[in-house]
Amino acid sequence: MMELSLPGIDKAAILLLSLGESDAAAVLRQLDAKEVQRVGLCMAQLANVRREQVEAVVAEFIDTVNDHTSLGLGTDDYIRSMLTQALGEDKAGNLIDRILIGGNTSGLDSLKWMEARAVADVIRFEHPQIQAIVVAYLDPDQASEVLSHLDSKVRLDIIQRVASLSTVQPTALKELNQILEKQFAGSSGNSRTHLGGVKRAANILNCLDSSLESELLDTLRQTDNSLYTQLEDLMFVFDNLADADDRGIQTLLREVPPQTLLIALRGADEAVKGKIFNNMSRRAAELLREDLAANGPVRLSEVQAAQKEIVAIARRMADAGEITLGGAGAEQML
Structure with a gap:
């Protein structure tokens, strides 16, 4: 068997292309958006892969090479079908275009690769509406981190603007990307881009540190009670797990690290x-009860962080259709 000096990302791409679409999609479901984009782009750029290379890569993970490989046989269609299975049509659409058109990354997309503090610095002195568009575009966990690096008044304004957003004109996105000194990927279309909304704002609040979340909600309750009520109805918190169905809880528990569960239950x-x-x-x-009784005190911040982590896992699984959440926002299938 030949020795390979390929980067790990190339090996992952070759392995996925060696699998059937369903199996590859199942692997991709375990990756985050950034990882999917990196691996997908590498898959699209692979060329002239020798069988010896495929065998060497697969040998690192399994004993035999799958007889049915999609290498060189309609790779674009394979990637498109696989990503759609893994992410769903809505989430996969823009990602597929970026990968198959050539992997260009827009100014907004480039922010997803930056530290939250750096993103906050980029938008700190921009118009509040631009700040809201950026925050709405980011994944909720990253958006919440960005908000944590901004002043409290700015956070409140952004959340209100995110909640009122519905669609953004392509010209507005192009202008924003000029500000970010990047070209917007996939801007050839003329359709509006859906960003923001009350549900998006609720998702971002769910990912905020508990103290910041409470501060924002308390202020909204006093200044914009209507929005506060809508957000509260859509938000899913740790206590809502009591209303989830048993099968969903069993599925969730398989994904939650034991130590995280132990701390969260404190x-x-x-x-x-x-x-x-x-x-x-x-x-x-019985073992979990014993561990809860035996362990000493845990900081409140650690408990809240563990609960937030479990809520994030539950929301991800609900979005993927793996479980159904009860409690607040259940009808909206968070």
């Missing part, structure tokens, strides 16, 4: 604890 009410214990094996539940 601050959980009895209804949530009961829901968790009832959906574990008797032995596993």
